[in-house]
Amino acid sequence: MQSSLFPNQTENLLPFQGEMYLFPDFFAKEQADHFFAKLSASLEWRQEPIWMFGKRVMQPRLTALYGDPEKPYGYSGIQMTPSGWTPELRHILDSIQDFSQAEFTHVLCNFYRDGNDSMGWHRDNEKVLGENPTIASVTFGAERIFQTRPYSEKSPKLDISLTHGSLLLMTGESQHFWEHQLPKAKRVNQARINLTFRRLL
Numbered sequence: 128m129q130s131s132l133f134p135n136q137t138e139n140l141l142p143f144q145g146e147m148y149l150f151p152d153f154f155a156k157e158q159a160d161h162f163f164a165k166l167s168a169s170l171e172w173r174q175e176p177i178w179m180f181g182k183r184v185m186q187p188r189l190t191a192l193y194g195d196p197e198k199p200y201g202y203s204g205i206q207m208t209p210s211g212w213t214p215e216l217r218h219i220l221d222s223i224q225d226f227s228q229a230e231f232t233h234v235l236c237n238f239y240r241d242g243n244d245s246m247g248w249h250r251d252n253e254k255v256l257g258e259n260p261t262i263a264s265v266t267f268g269a270e271r272i273f274q275t276r277p278y279s280e281k282s283p284k285l286d287i288s289l290t291h292g293s294l295l296l297m298t299g300e301s302q303h304f305w306e307h308q309l310p311k312a313k314r315v316n317q318a319r320i321n322l323t324f325r326r327l328l
């Protein structure tokens with residue numbers, strides 16, 4: 128089913144079975160600069176291990192989780208306990224909820240120190256996110272390419288440039304039929320913050 132959350136505002140980037148909408152200038156540059164500086168300095172960034180093919184490996188990036196402390200969240204064999212919202216994260220949450228008319232309980236924060244940091248192919252399809260989750264992805268700092276492709280055929284592969292202050296909304300069936308990754312980018316030597324707002328049931 129192709130129900131559109133944002134029919135008049137922007138086009139769906141996915142050709143079938145899911146929806147992704149990009150708003151490149153969601154936050155103005157000055158506001159995005161402010162959030163990048165504040166979040167870099169104030170969030171509890173840590174490098175955490177995950178389990179991959181039965182092995183414990185360190186993630187190639189730093190992470191932090193904020194939101195409802197009663198609801199822990201886990202993926203790839205790790206459990207994260209959320210810290211309470213900071214003023215900046217709450218401000219961003221409010222803006223995104225107003226705009227999307229969706230509700231979120233948590234934000235998973237990723238800090239890519241430079242182009243050597245990355246995230247491999249995956250879907251955000253944990254049971255606690257529900258059947259067809261809406262996920263709001265906000266980027267500050269270095270521009271990086273976000274890639275998505277159908278989970279079963281592995282093609283076509285779409286490149287989406289996520290710039291400073293951008294918002295990407297993923298909804299509908301996107302987490303069933305599409306996987307995504309943030310590949311390494313050898314020439315990038317600046318840091319990037321990505322926030323994915325999620326609703327845990």
Ligand SMILES: O=C(O)CCC(=O)C(=O)O
Pocket residue numbers: 235237246251264273289307308309321323
């Ligand atoms: O850094 C990004 O743009 C992607 C992050 C992501 O896919 C995730 O946190 O699940």
Ligand SMILES: [Fe+2]
Pocket residue numbers: 249250251307
């Ligand atoms: Fe993801």
